[in-house]
Amino acid sequence: xxxxxxxxxxxxxxxxxxxxxxxxxxxxxxxxxxxxxxxxxxxxxxxxxxxxxxxxxxxxxxxxxxxxxxxxxxxxxxxxxxxxxxxxxxxxxxxxxxxxxxxxxxxxxxxxxxxxxxxxxxxxxxxxxxxxxxxxxxxxxxxxxxxxxxxxxxxxxxxxxxxxxxxxxxxxxxxxxxxxxxxxxxxxxxxxxxxxxxxxxxxxxxxxxxxxxxxxxxxxxxxxxxxxxxxxxxxxxxxxxxxxxxxxxxxxxxxxxxxxxxxxxxxxxxxxxxxxxxxxxxxxxxxxxxxxxxxxxxxxxxxxxxxxxxxxxxxxxxxxxxxxxxxxxxxxxxxxxxxxxx
Numbered sequence: 469x470x471x472x473x474x475x476x477x478x479x480x481x482x483x484x485x486x487x488x489x490x491x492x493x494x495x496x497x498x499x500x501x502x503x504x505x506x507x508x509x510x511x512x513x514x515x516x517x518x519x520x521x522x523x524x525x526x527x528x529x530x531x532x533x534x535x536x537x538x539x540x541x542x543x544x545x546x547x548x549x550x551x552x553x554x555x556x557x558x559x560x561x562x563x564x565x566x567x568x569x570x571x572x573x574x575x576x577x578x579x580x581x582x583x584x585x586x587x588x589x590x591x592x593x594x595x596x597x598x599x600x601x602x603x604x605x606x607x608x609x610x611x612x613x614x615x616x617x618x619x620x621x622x623x624x625x626x627x628x629x630x631x632x633x634x635x636x637x638x639x640x641x642x643x644x645x646x647x648x649x650x651x652x653x654x655x656x657x658x659x660x661x662x663x664x665x666x667x668x669x670x671x672x673x674x675x676x677x678x679x680x681x682x683x684x685x686x687x688x689x690x691x692x693x694x695x696x697x698x699x700x701x702x703x704x705x706x707x708x709x710x711x712x713x714x715x716x717x718x719x720x721x722x723x724x725x726x727x728x729x730x731x732x733x734x735x736x737x738x739x740x741x742x743x744x745x746x747x748x749x750x751x752x753x754x755x756x757x758x759x760x761x762x763x764x765x766x767x768x769x770x771x772x773x774x775x776x777x778x779x780x781x782x783x784x785x786x787x788x789x790x791x792x793x794x795x796x797x798x799x800x801x802x803x804x805x806x807x808x809x810x
Contacts, residue, residue, distance in 0.1 A: 488512045488585055489564035490578065491555030493548045497572035498524040504574050505530045505537060511581040512568070514538060516558050518551040526572070548641070549664025553655045560647055568644040576642045580684050583798055584644040587680050594794060595649035596672055596679040599642035603683040603797075610686075622704065626666055629711040630673035631719070633790040636681055641665050649677060662700075663707055670711040673791065674718060680794040728785030735778025742771035 490512040494501050501517070508515045515534075519527025519541045531539045540554055552569050559567040566585055570576050576599070584597045602608060608616065619639060626638040643665060652675070659667040672679060720729040746768040753760045 487565045488568065488581065489514045489516055489559035489562060489566070490568045490570050490581065491552060491559060492517045492570050492572050493520055493551030493555060494518060494526050494572040495520040495522045495545065495548070495551070496524055496526070497522070498526045498529065500574040501526045501572045502529050502533070504570065504572055504578070505533065507578045508570060508581075509534055509536060511578050512536075514559075514562060514564070516540065516555045517572075518542065518555045520547070520551040521545040547661030547664075549658065549662070549667070550660035552664055553658065553660075556645070556650060556655060560651060563647075565647050566644060567647060567650060569641065571641055575686065577684065580642075580682065580798060581644070584682055587682065587794075587796060588644070588646055591678070591680065591794060593678045594680045595646045595677045596668075597644040598637065598679065598681050599640045599684045600637045600681040600795075601640055601684065601686040602637050618700065622700065625705060625708045626669065629666075629708040629715065630669045631676070631715055631786070631790050632669065632673050632679065632793050633787045634793040634795075635669070635679075636793075636795075638666055638669055642684070643668070659707070663704060666704070666708070667711070670708075670715070674711075674715055676719070676791045678791060678794065680796055682796045683798050726785070728782050728789070731778045731785065732782035735775050735780075735782055737775075738771060739775030739779050742768060742775050746772060 488511070490508040492501070492504060492508065492515060494517055497504075505515050505517065513536065515537045517527055517530055517537065517539045519525065519539060521542045521544050527539045527541055530537050538558065540558060542551065542554065546554075548571075556567050556569070566588060568578075568581055568584065570578060570581075580599065587594055587597045602619075611619075623635070623638055627633050627635060630638070632638075649672075653668070653671050658664055658671065669679075716732065720726070720732065749760050749764055749768060
């Protein structure tokens, strides 16, 4: 049992500042927001709802609902990323030790929040905990094949960009953050919309911060996803490429110069030159009808193979010395899954 003195100290600490803040970006979530907030209050000290200029004014549903619920409003829609940033900044202002981002569509089981916080207590080196849906066979069977392939391709690109090569589910928006680490992130520079969660990962990966993935099933309802595959294919790859180049520049040229740096500095330009040189010689031969000399062909192949091998060695170095992702199995009770489209 807890002594009266300990209970009093705990109550005083709770009154001074919330320990766990749940951030709920809300847009067109009138049918589910109140349920999400009610469940969140059972596992958090404060719930921050950010009404992202919702045309349904869903924030009004929970305004005044409980003293621990704070409702912030955007005058213009900024997307899930913009609303999340507003909520996270408010959590830091309130002095929360941990901030958890939960979507308003009731597809994230907040019963896992205590386990996510327990990870921080057990692993002091972990600064971010994500949900991992793909350890659950039911999720894989329920997800449409096209979306499954899209997630696999996007995951591979995120591995390149973030440096978290053992990451399984980077697009999962159920994220818990240690406030101490979050204060070192320039939130305003992160993407405003659906790229926010990935951009946050890339920011943590740039600083080689340790993260963890907690296995949990997805909960799908009858809602249709507002994120189209076409939009992802068009907008995400250029952004991921920029984050990848930034990571290489900072981690392998500015912070330190190592074997991977040297292999990449020599291999990548050599590989690109070999491709351009080989194509130029092939095009000239095709246009003139005169075969190129054997020495020219051998030179192009030699340059290509050398550049390819050095680039591959640089990639292997990056994978081998990547920041590891701690994989954890959940013990929380599982909410029953609802059929629907992810």
